[in-house]
Amino acid sequence: MKELQDLVLLGKVTKPHGIRGEVKVYPYSGVPENVLQYSRIMLAPDEHTEPVEYTVERARVQKNCVLLQLKNCTTRNDSESLVDSLVFVESKALPKLGENEYYLRDLKGRQMVSEEGRIIGRIDGVLTVNDQDIARVVDGSREYMVPLVPDFLVSIDRDVVTVALPPGLLEINM
Structure with a gap:
């Protein structure tokens, strides 16, 4: 099980997008471009449930959100099952910071x-x-x-x- 302190909460799946399994993610940082750099994410219904890892096949910004195509999520039904999931990444996947920078x-x-x-x-x-x-x-x-x-x-x-x-x-x- 991934330890919660090893994960960083990026945002939340808000709804499905289209019929091919894409999900719309609202990034808590307010900067949707930040989500584009991750090829693997973790989804969980809440902060107390073990997250499930997904591979991001495609990501693109749409207004203030990000549309993600996840591997093995190929239908609208698949994406609907992920609505309201929290989106995490492993802390080790975060970009390295420069001097005088912090998270x-x-x-x-x-x-x-x-x-x-x-x-x-x-x-x-x-x-x-x-x-x-x-x-x-x-x-x-x-x-x-x-x-x-x-x-x-x-x-x-x-x-x-x-x-x-x-x-x-x-x-x-x-």
């Missing part, structure tokens, strides 16, 4: 501090809302939602994310 999923567990050195809390996850990445930061019983915008990010180190937040931003989260 949002890798921020989880890092401490967030202000540029003055004040500990804000630990990043518990990253949400994407309307194409805006937002860190969910937890400090004891307090929870803050901090936009991850270039103007706020001072540095991202191995264990610490340093931010310069506008006055009052944390207080509106209380």
Whole structure:
């Protein structure tokens, strides 16, 4: 069984496309071109079910989605059975990052501090809302939602994310 930490959630199968088994995938990144680079994907009905591996025979962008032709998925009935499946790839298949680049999923567990050195809390996850990445930061019983915008990010180190937040931003989260 593939370990969930070894998989990266790319998106979701939204519906069948045509009669030859293509599926339409909505990419959670908002960038459908990112999905085109993978020749193998994993599909599962939810995050708690072991995913099934599929070979991608053909992929193309259509508006804000990707149309995938999967091996052994040749009819509309085949593709209908995959609707609402989550689309994963193995983390080792992700492109290598350059210096000062990071994946949002890798921020989880890092401490967030202000540029003055004040500990804000630990990043518990990253949400994407309307194409805006937002860190969910937890400090004891307090929870803050901090936009991850270039103007706020001072540095991202191995264990610490340093931010310069506008006055009052944390207080509106209380």
